[in-house]
Amino acid sequence: MKSKTEMTEPDFQKLITLVLADLTIRRTLLENRVAEVNEEMRSLEKDAELEDLDNQITAIQADYDHYKEYADPSFNIDLDQYYHSMK
Numbered sequence: 001m002k003s004k005t006e007m008t009e010p011d012f013q014k015l016i017t018l019v020l021a022d023l024t025i026r027r028t029l030l031e032n033r034v035a036e037v038n039e040e041m042r043s044l045e046k047d048a049e050l051e052d053l054d055n056q057i058t059a060i061q062a063d064y065d066h067y068k069e070y071a072d073p074s075f076n077i078d079l080d081q082y083y084h085s086m087k
Helices: 009-039 044-070 080-082
Strands: none
Touching: 009 080, 044 080
C-alpha cells in the first residue's frame, strides 16, 4: 500500500472529485427512493424507511461537505470526458 504522501496534488484532487461525484450519485439515488416511498400507502413501515433514508442522506451530506473543503476550486476535470478519452 502506498502512503498518502506519495500521492501527487493532481491525483489528490482527482480523488476528491471522484468522491464528491460518488456522494452526489448516492444522494440522488436515496432522494429518488424517498420519492418512491412517498408514493406508497401511509404506514409505520413507510415512516421507518423514510427516517432511515433521511439519516443516510444526512450522513452523505456531512461527508460531502467535509470532502468539499479539500477540493481546489481551480482544479477542473470533466470525469466523463476523462474516461472517454482513455484507451
